[in-house]
Amino acid sequence: xxxxxxxxxxxxxxxxxxxSKVANxxxxxxxxxxxxxxxxxxxVIVFCLFVILxxxxxxxxxxxxxxSSSFYTAGGNITSAQNGTAIAGDFMSAASFLxxxxxxxxxxxxxxxxxxxxxxxxxxxxxxxxxRVRNLGRxxxxxxxxxxxxxxxxxxxxxxxxxxxxxxYLIAQxxxxxxxxxxxxxxxxxxxxxxxxxxxxxxxxxxxxLATTWVQIVKxxxxxxxxxxxxxxxxxxxxxxxxxxxxxxxxxxxxxxxxLQPGSLFSDPVQAITIGVSMMFGLLGLPHILMRLFTVPNxxxxxxxxxxxxxxxxYFYLITxxxxxxxxAFVMSEPxxxxxxxxxxxxxxxxxxxxHAVGGSLLMGFISAVAFAxxxxxxxxxxxxxxxxxxxxLYAEMLCNGAPDLEKELRITKFxxxxxxxIGVLLGIVFQHQNVAFIAVMPLVIAASVNFPILLLxxxxxKFSTRGAVAGGLVGFVSSISLIIMGPKVWVSIIGASEALFxxxxxxxxxxxxxxxxxxxxxxxxxxxxxxxxxxxxDRQVVAAELGTSVSAPVxx
Amino acid sequence: MxxxxxxxxxxxxxxxxNSKQFHQLLIARNSIRYILTTLxxxxxxxxIGGIAFYNEWFGQPYxxxxxxxxxxxxxxxxxxxxxxxxxxxxxxxxxxxQKLQDKVVSEVINNx
Numbered sequence: 001x002x003x004x005x006x007x008x009x010x011x012x013x014x015x016x017x018x019x020s021k022v023a024n025x026x027x028x029x030x031x032x033x034x035x036x037x038x039x040x041x042x043x044v045i046v047f048c049l050f051v052i053l054x055x056x057x058x059x060x061x062x063x064x065x066x067x068s069s070s071f072y073t074a075g076g077n078i079t080s081a082q083n084g085t086a087i088a089g090d091f092m093s094a095a096s097f098l099x100x101x102x103x104x105x106x107x108x109x110x111x112x113x114x115x116x117x118x119x120x121x122x123x124x125x126x127x128x129x130x131x132r133v134r135n136l137g138r139x140x141x142x143x144x145x146x147x148x149x150x151x152x153x154x155x156x157x158x159x160x161x162x163x164x165x166x167x168x169y170l171i172a173q174x175x176x177x178x179x180x181x182x183x184x185x186x187x188x189x190x191x192x193x194x195x196x197x198x199x200x201x202x203x204x205x206x207x208x209x210l211a212t213t214w215v216q217i218v219k220x221x222x223x224x225x226x227x228x229x230x231x232x233x234x235x236x237x238x239x240x241x242x243x244x245x246x247x248x249x250x251x252x253x254x255x256x257x258x259x260l261q262p263g264s265l266f267s268d269p270v271q272a273i274t275i276g277v278s279m280m281f282g283l284l285g286l287p288h289i290l291m292r293l294f295t296v297p298n299x300x301x302x303x304x305x306x307x308x309x310x311x312x313x314x315y316f317y318l319i320t321x322x323x324x325x326x327x328x329a330f331v332m333s334e335p336x337x338x339x340x341x342x343x344x345x346x347x348x349x350x351x352x353x354x355x356h357a358v359g360g361s362l363l364m365g366f367i368s369a370v371a372f373a374x375x376x377x378x379x380x381x382x383x384x385x386x387x388x389x390x391x392x393x394l395y396a397e398m399l400c401n402g403a404p405d406l407e408k409e410l411r412i413t414k415f416x417x418x419x420x421x422x423i424g425v426l427l428g429i430v431f432q433h434q435n436v437a438f439i440a441v442m443p444l445v446i447a448a449s450v451n452f453p454i455l456l457l458x459x460x461x462x463k464f465s466t467r468g469a470v471a472g473g474l475v476g477f478v479s480s481i482s483l484i485i486m487g488p489k490v491w492v493s494i495i496g497a498s499e500a501l502f503x504x505x506x507x508x509x510x511x512x513x514x515x516x517x518x519x520x521x522x523x524x525x526x527x528x529x530x531x532x533x534x535x536x537x538x539d540r541q542v543v544a545a546e547l548g549t550s551v552s553a554p555v556x557x
Numbered sequence: 558m559x560x561x562x563x564x565x566x567x568x569x570x571x572x573x574x575n576s577k578q579f580h581q582l583l584i585a586r587n588s589i590r591y592i593l594t595t596l597x598x599x600x601x602x603x604x605i606g607g608i609a610f611y612n613e614w615f616g617q618p619y620x621x622x623x624x625x626x627x628x629x630x631x632x633x634x635x636x637x638x639x640x641x642x643x644x645x646x647x648x649x650x651x652x653x654x655q656k657l658q659d660k661v662v663s664e665v666i667n668n669x
Contacts, residue, residue, distance in 0.1 A: 109615070112632045113608060119636055120601040123643050127590045127597070246624045260626040261616025262608040269609030276605040303650060307643050314640040318633060540570040546583060547573070547661065 042365025043185060043372075050218070050373045054203060057214045061207025068396075068409050071208035072139040072388045073294040078213055080301040084308025086213045087292050089220030090381050091118065091283075091309070092316050094176060094374045095440070097223065098348045100317075104324025105331070105343075105350035108249075108259025110266055111324055115317040117279030122313065125284055126306040132459045134293045134302035135548035136541065139392045140385070141290040141451065145458040147544070148537035150466040150530055152398060154454070157473035159393050161450035162287045164477070165443040166386040167424070169288075170379065172440040174428030177375040183345045184352070184368040189432050196376055197425035203380045204387070204417045209295055212380045219370070219377040224312065226355075226363075226370045227319045233358040234326040245322070248329035259328065274509035281512055282444030285451030288385035299548050327354040379424070387417040441505055442484055449476030449511035457519055459545060462538040465523045465531035472519030479514050483507035569666075576665045582657040589649050593642055604635050 069075050078086070096118060103111030137143035142158035174193050181192035203211045238244050246260070253259050266272040283289065293302045327350040331337050337344055337353045345352070352371070356364035391413035396404035431439070450473050457464040457472075484490060486501035504510075523531070573579050607615060608628075615628030 109626075109628055110608075112628070113605070116601070116604055116632060116635050119639055120597060120604075123597040123639050123646075124594055126643050127594045127646055243623060243625060246629075250624060257616075257624075260624070260628065262612040262628060266608070272609045273605050276601060280601060300651075300655075303647060307647050310640050310643050314636050317636055321629070321632065539574040542583070543570045543573045543579070546579070546586065547658065547666075 042362050043368040044365075046366050046369035047185075047372055050222070050369060051199065053218060054199075054211075054215045054373075054376075057218070058203045058207040058211040061211035061214065064210055065206070065208040066410075068139070068392065068406060068413060070210065071410060071413050072384070072392060073291070074208070074210040074213055076295060076297050078210075078295040080296055080304035081308055082213065082217060083292055083296050083301070083305035085220050085312065086216040086295075087289065087305060087309035088312035088316070089216035089223070089374075089377055090289055090292065091313055092220060092223055092374070093173070093378045094180060094371050095172075096316070097227070097320065097374065098180070098351055098371060100320050101324040101327055101351040101354075102346070102348040103265070104321070105327045106347040107264040108253065108255065108325075108328075109262050110264050112321060113262070113266065113272060113275060114279065115320055117276050118283070119310070119313055119317055120276075121280040121283030122306060122310040124280065125289075126303060126310070128460070129284055129290075129455070130293055130302045130306045131299040131548075132545040133290060133455070134296070134299045135545050136459070137290075137294055139291070139294060140388050141285075141287055141455060142389070142393045142397075145454050145469065146397070147458070148541045149458060149464075149469055149534055151402075153470050154466055155393055155398055157470050157477075158451070158454065159389055159398075160477060161285070161446060161454075161473065162389045162393070163386065165285070165447050165451065166287055166382050166389065167420075167427075168439050168446070169286075169443040170382045170386070170420070170424040171427045171431060172443070173375055173379050173382065174424050175431050175439070177372075177379070178428055178432060180348075180375065181372055183349065184371065190429055193425050193428045193432075196379060197421050199376055200380045200383055201418055201421050203376075204383045204421070205414045208413075209291075209384050212377075212384050213292075213295060215380055216377045219373045220312070222370045223374060224316065226367050227316065227323065229363065230351075230355055230358060230367070231319045231322050233363070234322060234330070234354075237330070237358055238326075242322070245326050245329050248333075249325045252333040253328050268503070270509070271504055271506075274504050275506045277512065278441075278444050278448055278506035278508035281448035281452050281508060283447075285447030285455065286443070287389065287447075287451065288381045290451075290455075291385050291388065292381075323351050323354060326358075327351060330354055330357040379421075383417050383421050383424075386420045387413050390416040390420070441489065442480070445480045445484060445506060445508045445511060446477060448508040449480045449515045453512065453515045453519055457516075457523075459541075461520075461523075462535055463523050464519065465526040465528070465534045467526045467528065467531065468519040468521075468523030471522040472515045472517075475518040476511055476515030479511040480507060483511060573661065573665050576661065578657070578661045578665055582654065582661055585657055586650075586654050589646065589654070593646055597639065597642060600635055600638055604631065607631070 064075070065071050067075075100111050100114050103114060133141065133144050136147045140162065142155050142162065145154050145158055174196060177196050178189040178193040181187050181195075182189045185192070187195070203215055234245070235242075249259060250257050255264065258264060262272075266275065292305070296302050296305055331343070331350060331353045334357060337357075343349060343353065352364060352367055355367040391409055395412050396402065396409050453476060454469050454473050458469065483502045484505075484507060487505050487507065488500040488503070489505050491497050491500040491502075615631065616626050619625055619627050619630050
């Protein structure tokens with residue numbers, strides 16, 4: 001029996017064992033819906049179908065994943081529509097769907113800041129990043145910054161930024177996954193996290209980026225189908241009168257008409273601004289998103305990918321607004337969804353309860369399964385990005401000076417995917433009782449303060465030097481971590497101090513300019529020979545970045 | 558060490574970089590990039606700034622006999638504008654910039 005077959009059969013046996021546990025587990029959601037058996041059956045069936053389909057995809061993809069290039073970037077053969085859907089899938093995470101609708105449910109309008117913040121980085125990604133990144137890089141964003149800067153020092157900083165963002169994002173996703181699955185399926189937390197880990201290892205080690213992309217595409221389409229169905233049902237129930245949804249929401253929400261006005265959550269204007277900055281520029285430095293630009297054959301496809309992704313996300317966020325306010329109107333007035341005056345499962349479950357309110361157990365089961373699938377797909381993308389950083393950036397480029405043994409590199413890639421996933425699962429279990437909200441903040445802030453400024457200046461500013469990049473990157477990294485620790489989420493909520501040393505949760509408004517300024521000042525004063533070499537290579541880089549032709553492209557995609 | 562640049566590609570890249578056609582391409586593409594990026598940052602800035610400093614306006618109903626506030630319409634408008642601006646970029650890239658790029662490739666690179 002071949003290795004892919006064995007892996008898939010082991011995985012199916014494992015899943016069977018896990019879901020037999022589900023059938024017997026205590027189902028918290030029962031309290032909410034009083035139809036738990038129907039609900040779980042639907043959720044388990046939809047989820048099992050998704051898993052079977054995605055395992056088949058992984059098996060199919062494994063036949064094409066036989067080199068580092070196919071592992072990291074699916075050989076650059078993904079079409080722009082496919083890549084756009086996968087990128088949208090990467091970003092339409094459980095946090096976007098459940099988090100934003102949950103925030104609107106609890107505070108109203110302020111939840112929309114996150115929806116707009118999440119979307120507004122994409123046009124900038126298209127205009128100033130997509131084409132140049134695609135033409136200058138090969139597998140990871142660090143390839144882009146090492147095009148003309150000195151490889152070892154800049155790669156060290158870029159790897160630091162990349163791995164920390166990936167790992168923190170991974171932990172946040174896995175802890176969220178464990179909690180979500182525990183609630184939705186009644187599955188014990190540890191089983192849930194291990195189940196996600198096992199499935200992701202299968203997807204990634206067998207099918208690499210090709211499998212991950214298709215898993216993401218399937219999940220994105222299911223999610224869009226689910227939210228579209230929900231919105232149609234919401235509109236039908238309200239007789240296509242959106243006004244009545246808002247009227248009902250104001251009527252039943254304890255904060256009444258204040259839910260239609262900003263200021264409930266972010267009373268300090270600087271807080272709103274710094275969140276906007278973190279979300280917008282954080283996106284531009286996320287390694288697993290940037291890596292998707294290398295999966296398409298050329299810059300035109302990269303450009304179109306981002307446009308397709310934004311179109312899908314724009315549609316998704318518009319629906320999220322409707323779902324958020326409809327969840328107030330349809331769920332808040334129903335005591336069945338509450339226990340001891342609290343929404344069962346917390347406010348993040350508002351959209352899931354809404355799906356039950358408008359579509360019964362069937363839709364709720366579908367939405368629950370899609371939420372689980374969402375986490376699986378996002379974690380798979382993160383693992384591919386993380387393992388590429390270790391095997392390509394660290395092993396192939398730094399340790400082997402760009403001339404690695406290709407078979408060994410592929411083995412290291414798969415091995416690092418397993419190790420990363422294992423570390424993620426372990427940390428996910430260790431952190432299960434902790435407030436991990438700060439972990440969810442860190443990746444965006446670090447990406448905005450380390451990866452984004454280095455990328456931007458490396459691509460657009462001739463005088464940028466390696467020393468400037470390293471100094472600014474370190475300033476961005478240290479300041480982000482320090483200010484997050486000194487902020488309310490860690491200093492007050494975790495350490496237990498009465499007052500935070502720094503008043504904001506998302507410090508990118510301060511750390512991004514600090515990093516940029518350091519990069520500019522150090523580069524300006526850098527008169528070294530290596531800085532001159534960095535600058536001399538800029539013209540060649542511009543030609544490669546704009547044309548992507550063989551004239552100056554360092555690598556053949 | 559810096560990436561090694563071979564002599565031949567260094568010369569080729571320099572010829573392309575100094576060519577009039579490439580200069581035109583760079584000016585055109587960068588102008589579009591910078592203008593549209595400024596627009597996006599301005600729109601996002603107005604949205605966040607508006608929420609931060611003019612939250613009452615965001616909470617006021619858009620029209621009489623309606624409860625839906627300006628803020629909801631503004632949010633929907635911002636989301637649609639973001640996607641529209643991207644569409645404009647794609648359109649300009651394909652209709653205008655691509656021609657300039659093809660010109661560079663055919664007149665400078667292929668001739669060289």
